[in-house]
Amino acid sequence: MLAITQTRFGGPEVLDIVEVDKPRPGVGEILVRVAATSVNPADWKVRAGLVDGLGTPPLTLGFDVSGIVEELGPGVDRFGVGDAVYGMVLGGAYAEYVVAQPHTLAPKPRTIDHAHAAALPSAALTAWQALAAIGAGQRILVHAAAGGVGHLAVQIANHRGAYVIGTARSANHDYLRELGVAELIDYTTADFGTLVRDVDIVLDLIGGAYGSRSAATLRPDGRLIDTQGSDAGADPRYERFYAEPSGVSLREIATMVERGSLRVTIDQVLPLAEVATAHQLSESGRVRGKIVLAPWNPPV
Known part of the structure; x- marks a missing residue:
């Protein structure tokens, strides 16, 4: 699969498109095919080495995901293959697939598309x-x-x-x-x-x-x-304050979205291949709402 990785800390130019093996979910894990992800300030701060979020490079950024359950690891019964989910993961969403813990995911709000759902979790x-x-x-x-x-x-x-x-x-x-x-x-x-x-x-x-x-x-x-x-x-x-991944909270947020009480604003949707531009925009501090990234082959 294709992913965005970095082998060193630095500016947006350290983000590279690479071909890597498709991950497999382990015990108690879920493999999600990424339909969209989004950019948070934490992304570029981790990229630059300003905060210790994912350890040392090589690493793949991306804390937000909306997508389709591709495969369930042993012991997972909370979701089914084909379910539309969204959530906050501990890195790795700048890719075609990402492995997640079930407790970090929730059913995607029914009234919005994957791009808007991906803009929600961390924020x-x-x-x-x-x-x-x-x-x-x-x-x-x-x-x-x-x-x-x-x-x-x-x-x-x-x-x-x-x-x-x-x-x-x-x-x-x-x-x-x-x-x-x-x-x-x-x-x-x-x-x-x-x-x-x-x-x-x-x-x-x-x-x-x-x-x-x-x-x-x-x-x-x-x-x-x-x-x-x-x-x-x-x-x-x-x-x-630090936010914690929580499928429970995301279910409550989804209810609010579906009732029309909460709407998420997307400033721009960019291809994941243009992630460097997305980081530059985020660092500018002039973004209204969120920047969303679409992967190369998103699920339909």
């Missing part, structure tokens, strides 16, 4: 799990509200009755209002730290110096949930 799980405790009437500030995680987080928070404040470029404001954001701040022209107060939760999807500035907007008993690493680690309200 939606981050938003879903990070905001598990949010309730009606709470005030939440979401940074990078139009991004992959952000645009899902604002919908989940709004659905649960929260008052949503978002930071984003003005070009994304109308789009975010449609998703339920009540108050918008253009971070290129205004300082959210002087405009926002008494927030119950900050979902910081940017990190760095945004941490301490965000902490200043919180209530004394508020929470600062950071997904990137920031300068607010000493604040007792600070929480460094």
